[in-house]
Amino acid sequence: MIRKGSVRQTRARHRRLPPDDRRIEFVTKATELFSEEGFGGGTRALARKLGVTQPLLYRYFPSKDELIKEVYRKVYLDPLETGWEKLLSDRSRPLRARLQEFYEAYTNAIFTRKWLRIYLYSGLKGLDINRWYVGMVKDKILTRIIRECRHDAGLEAQSKPSPAELELAWVFHGGIFYYGVRKYIYEAPVLEDKTQMIGDALDVFLAGFSRIAEDCAHRRRIPVKIMT
Template identity: 30%
Template sequence: MTITSIMSRGEPIVRPRAARLAGDVRRAQIITAACQFFAENGFSGPTRDLAASIGVTQALLYRYFDSKTDLIDAVFAEVFREHWSVGALERFEASAGAPMVDRVAEVYGHMLPRMTPTATRLFFRAGLDAYAEPIYRSASKSLPLWNAMLAEWRREEGLPTLAGKPMLEGERMLMIALHNAMTMIRVREHVFRTPRWLSDADEIRQISETQDAGIRVVLRRLHAGEASERRCAIAHNPSLEAA
């Protein structure tokens, strides 16, 4: 890093200036810094402040990104490069025959450690700043796992297969509620920063037991026609409302 001196009221001000880097290296540096910057400041944070934190000019940022939206898209592309759901479906399928409580706990015990503080805060910021697209993309990555779990719960409860009766709206909400209950472990830790008294394993297990019992009750009601028509409507867009 080099030093640039300018005069202000007769006194020199020394500012750090980032060293020259190759284009792909500089772009990667900007994305890495932007992940942290937007996680801490939200997506309304000025790009000039982001540039200053790296030691480059705002104009340089826009040599690599056409707009702030383009930069935000690159940030989420980095987050999705190794999404926390990678390998989760395979783990669930490999545990076939075990109790559902154990299988759900195993899957989320694998997923939650992959939710880093920066990634967790970025997704929370996305919701607060009405930047919905990454939330939809993340949910679409989790959907195959949700389908597999729901299919197993239906099988154990003697209900129709998903091939015979597609996911109901009420079922979609059950899967989202399960996922949100699990991810709130990380939100409380990385966003709210509240004290935790249970280990990941204990908390995941407790949520698995609670959700398993409740999901079975509601599934039977949904398929028995006891729920409202709205809750039993086929979910046309099951990728919404969860990270």
């Protein structure tokens, strides 16, 4: 039996939380909940599972979508604000070393059970989290990597990657991502040396990009035939 005094004390602790701390608490608890149970249910059930009233939850997040957006920002965007774009663009260092360092840091950020489960749950639910994240990866990571690969290969800069370049980059990036899924979601055997895994994947990717660069150079040398 729960004593009324203990209930009042718990509520008092909730009331004493500063607004910023309360907001952080909601996001933290919601992140744990979404990673374990997915995104089903309405705000009433969500508030109950978070241990608060629905009106109190509404004071901080007017809708469940707003809370999901905040979880996305906290879990998916904040870890990327670590100077990675600057790292990828630092042409004073060899390209392969930059890519190795980037993917070491990137996988350290995303290879957690919580991160991967939220990502997979949101995909199954058809939420915007996946579309937002895929767009961010394409624009901020893969496009930057392709630009640096083109520069390293002596190719002309382009405003956007070619379909072939982008697909090659997605295959490379997706392979590294799926390593994390196999290890942390499926708990399947993987090569435990993550550094070696990234290095091997980089060798394949850079060899493939080199082939694309050779094809581009070859096409530039072929005179254009004018149809009459």
